[in-house]
Amino acid sequence: MTGADETTVDGLDLPALERFFSAHVPEFRGGLSAELLQGGRSNLTYRVTDGQARWVVRRPPLGGLTPSAHDMQREYRVVAALAGSDVPVARAVAFGGADDGLGVPFSVVEHVDGRVIRTVEQLHALPDTEIARCAYGLVDVLARLHAVDPGAVGLTGFGQPQGYLTRQVQRWYDQWQRVRTRELADMERLYARLAARRADRLTEVAGHVRDTGRRAVTVATDVGDPGQCETLARSAVDEFGRVDILINNAGIGMAVPALKESPEDFRRVVDVNLNGAYWAAQACGRVMEPGSSIVNVASVLGLIKSYAPQAAYAASKAGLIGLTRDLAQQWTGRRGIRVNAVAPGYFTSEMTAGIPEEQLMTFIRQTSPMGRLGLQHELDAAVVFLASPASSYITGATLAVDGGMSGH
Known part of the structure; x- marks a missing residue:
């Protein structure tokens, strides 16, 4: 439920959430209302407020769960770790476990004001220069994200970095194969070029071989x-x-x-x-x-x-x-x-x-x-x-x- 009744929202026990806020959110002044936001469906996303400050609460969906997609602690840990890095993230506020009132793990971060584009009409209402700025800005942020040293932000041992690019390229291509409605030669060429980066790995291995005094050709x-x-x-x-x-x-x-x-x-x-x-x-x-x-x-x-x-x-x-x-x-x-x-x-x-x-x-x-x-x-x-x-x-x-x- 959104907007019409912000004191009763599917998936949130507001009295239990207020008790959690009282114990873990110093700036909380008492009394919460909430609305379920559109999007963010891998985990349900709510905007909550006490009338003065605003936060975002995220929890798993109400139906069946896929552990890799709905791991709230993993999500919160990454957001908290990136604070102070070159990657723009909302301030991590608190993390609640399944015993903290909602019956499932959930996270609380600060609310960041912004404009969300949800329709083609909304997008086309923007000047071309603004659309280009946003697109390039997204690419820049992704580049900065992948430039972060996990060890430097306390994420040593987190996830499985080995072969990350190969997995992402293969996962993207597999998903494309499932949803495509026609052949696109450019897509096939793009996949071939991205997958070909294994040649870089060959060069790296050849370098190690040569360092031992032996010969190598790639x-x-x-x-x-x-x-x-x-x-x-x-x-x-x-x-x-x-x-x-x-x-x-x-x-x-x-x-x-x-x-x-x-x-x-x-x-x-x-x-x-x-x-x-x-x-x-x-x-x-x-x-x-x-x-x-x-x-x-x-x-x-x-x-x-x-x-x-x-x-x-x-x-x-x-x-x-x-x-x-x-x-x-x-x-x-x-x-x-x-x-x-x-x-x-x-x-x-x-x-x-x-x-x-x-x-x-x-x-x-x-x-x-x-x-x-x-x-x-x-x-x-x-x-x-x-x-x-x-x-x-x-x-x-x-x-x-x-x-x-x-x-x-």
């Missing part, structure tokens, strides 16, 4: 393109004279119910995860000498069920395990090339970073005897083992590095 490659895989193999031979080891680690994935997954989405996952591994193995297999090794990075989801709907991902990884066996059968005896796979469980990675932590850990505790995420060095050791002569009598095998999930 070749940005779309593994779904056989021609680019051939170029990659030739570049390695031109630089080093040979290819001894191939680690097929390119992969993408998304969680989409099978009845809603588009043919394009399914093909895109298979094209990278399975076809891409084949094209890379084929290109390198042509130039590899006896004693060489290929390690395909599959997944535990090629062996067991997933907690989420991931038909394309699971199918591609199960197919990669089959491809590993077949290439080992063809190449180990005739060409002396060993081909094996690792099937990682759940590790801290770009892919798992987008999964709500509580849901992920519940699944892991139910399926893994070890009851925890894997650590990067635990996977590294398995890959190095299969790539090295230490595994010289192993081929066509899939090594599960999953905390016991596939045997549970």
